[in-house]
Amino acid sequence: LMSSSTEIRTILIYYVINYILLFSLFWRNRKYLNSHASSMSTQTFEKSKSFERILIFQGISPWIFTGVPYIISLILATFDLAIPGFNTLILYMFVSVAGINPILFVFMAPKNIKVLASYFVKMKNVILCKKVVSLKIGTLKSRPTGH
Structure with a gap:
């Protein structure tokens, strides 16, 4: 068994090495994007920026969780x-990081954010009986209930 101080040093070294690599690759990618921005379309540049943001969150999520x-x-x-x-919770969090990163990718992509926001607005309107909402399976008509 490792002593507590050796264990702490080992974990700190692991995180320091990972984050040095993460941020050095991030800055190299950002430098490359900025140097080639003039040859990229606006849409390509925006997609690269959003992908960069997703990668940063995916890199930071293991540290947070x-x-x-x-x-x-x-x-x-x-x-x-x-x-x-608490230690059992930590073990579950270690295991969940592999599932959190794909979820971050799905929920942080700009197109997916728009689709999800639209879906939630439609569902809110149906629940609150506000207006007619067209869905692919048909038309749901919200009607006020008489009490």
Whole structure:
């Protein structure tokens, strides 16, 4: 078993190396995009920017979902404090990172955001009985209920 300080150093080295690589590749990509912006269409440049934003969130999500809770766990262990089930929650969060990144990709793409927003507005209008909403399967007509 590793000592607590060795474990902390190992984890910090892991995160530092990963984030140095992440941000150096991010800056190289941004530098390349800016140097070739004149030869790109506006649409291509915007897609590249949105893809860049998605990649940043995908790079930061493992730190948010695993690194921060793990450091909290180590701090709690240092002070002999225990939260029942917290380490199990951390384990679940480690496992969930693989599923979070594709979800981020789906929900952060600009086109998907517009489609999802439109869907939620339509569903809200149906629920609140506000107006007629056309769906692919037919037409739902909202009508006020008489009390």
